[in-house]
Amino acid sequence: MRFLRRSLTGLFLLAVTLGLLGLAAVTVGNALRQSLSDDRPGRTPEERVVAANVLTLTPGTVTPQMTAFGKVEARRTLELRSRAGGTVVWVADSFRNGLAVTEGEVLVRLDPAPAAEALALAQAGLTEARAAADEAVAAVDLARDDLAAAEAQVELRRQALARQQDLAARGAGSSQAVETAELALSAADQSVLSRRQALASAIARVDQTAVAVTRAEIALTEAERGLADTELRAGLAGRVDGVTLVTGAVVGANEVFGRIVDLLALDVAVRLSTAQFGGLLGSDGALRDALVTVRPGGAGEVTLTGRLDRVGAAVGEGQTGRLVYVAMDAAPGVETLLQPGDFVSVSIEEAALPDAAVLPATALGRNGTLLALGAEDRLEEVAVDVLRRHGDDVIIRVGSLAGRDVVSERSAFLGDGIRIRPIRPQAAADxxxxxxxxxxxxxxxxxxxxxxxxxKTALLRALEAETVPAEMIDRLERRMDG
Structure with a gap:
C-alpha cells in the first residue's frame, strides 16, 4: 500500500510539472506572436531633448594676452680689467661674488712703487725740458742784441767809407784808405749775416724745446695715469661676479679680475613666431609700446612689469621668428627676483579688439561655426569670424550675434536642428x-x-523649499529624460 501511495503521488507531481511547463510555453508563444505581429498597438515616438550649456554673446572690447617664454639678460655688464700689471696689495671687502658695489668705489690696489718712480722720472724730465726752453728763449734775446750790435757796426763802417770816398774826391785822401774802409764794411756785413743765422738757430731751438716740453708733459700725464691705474674702481653700480683675485697675486696688463652686473637694468629676450610678432605691430609697422607682465619662475604669484623695447637685428642661424626685447621697469626687489640667465614667462598685451567676445574653444566647430539657440530651443549652425586663439579660449567677432545664446560645449549629440534644454551657468545657482x-x-x-x-526624504525636503539649486533640478530632469 505504501508503494502504491508513493507511486500515485509521484505521478501527480509529474503531471502538475508538465502542466506548468505547457502553460509557460503557451504564454511565451503568445508573447512572441504579439511582438512579431504587424497590427500590434504602436507607441508614439518621443523627441529626445539633450541638455547643453549655453552662453550669451555680449559684445565688448577684448584685449588679448599673448603668452610666451623669455630669458633675462643684463643690459649693462662691465668687465673689470687691469690697465697695467703688478702685484695686488689690497682688495676691498665688497669685491666678492654676489656683493653690491657703488660707482667709483675703489676695489683693488696694485703696488704703486713702480708707477711712482715713473712719475718722478717724468716730473724730472719735464723740469729739464722747461729749463732748456727757458734757456732757448734767453738765447734768442741775446742773439737779437748781438744782431743789433752788428747792424750798428755796419752803419758805422758805411759812414767811414763815405768819409774816405769824400776825402778821395777832394784829393785829400788816398785810394788805399778807401779800399780799407770798403773791406771793413764788407766784414761788418758778413758779421751781420752770421748774427742773423745765429738768431734763426736760437728761434728754432725755442720751437724744439717747446716740443720737448710737450713730450715731457705727455710723459708726465701718462705716468700720473699709470699711478692712478694702480687703483681699480667700479665703473658702475651693481653686483660683482666672477672674482678670483686675492691679495699678493701678480696680474698682467689687461687681465680680467671679474665683472659687475647692473641688476636694475634688465631685459627679457622673448622668441616669438612670425604670426605672434605680427600681432604686436602698430598701423605704421613699428613695434607698439605694449605693457608686458613677467612672472619669474619659482616666485609664486609675484609679477613684474616691463615694456616692449626693441626687435633683434637678425634672426640668427638655426632660429625662426623674431627676437623681441622687453625692458623691465624698476621695482623694489627686482634684483633678487630676476638675474641674468633666468627663464621667465611673459604675457604681452596685444591690440584691443572691439565688438568681440571670448568663448571656450569647445564651442567652436571644426568648420569654424557655432551652434546658436533658435526658436523652440532648437540649434542653428552659424559661421563666425575668429579673431584670435588664446589657449583654451577663442576670441570671435560678435556682429549680428549680439545677445544670442550659443552652445559652450559641443558634442556628438548636438547639431543643426537639434532641440536642447539650455543650461545657463551664468544664471543664479538657486x-x-x-x-x-x-x-x-x-x-x-x-x-x-x-x-x-x-x-528621497532629503530630496523632497529640498524641493519643498522656496528656491531649489539649479544643479539638483538639472540632475533630476536628466533622470526624467532617461
Missing part, C-alpha cells in the same frame, strides 16, 4: 519652481526605485 514643475519633480523622486529612503 531657481524658483512653478507648482506644476515642483509636483512633477517630487513625483519623480517618490517613484524612483534606485534611491534610498533617506535620499
Amino acid at each position: 531657481v524658483f519652481l512653478t507648482p506644476e514643475r515642483r509636483a512633477v519633480l517630487m513625483a519623480l523622486v517618490e517613484a524612483s526605485q534606485s534611491l534610498a529612503e533617506a535620499e
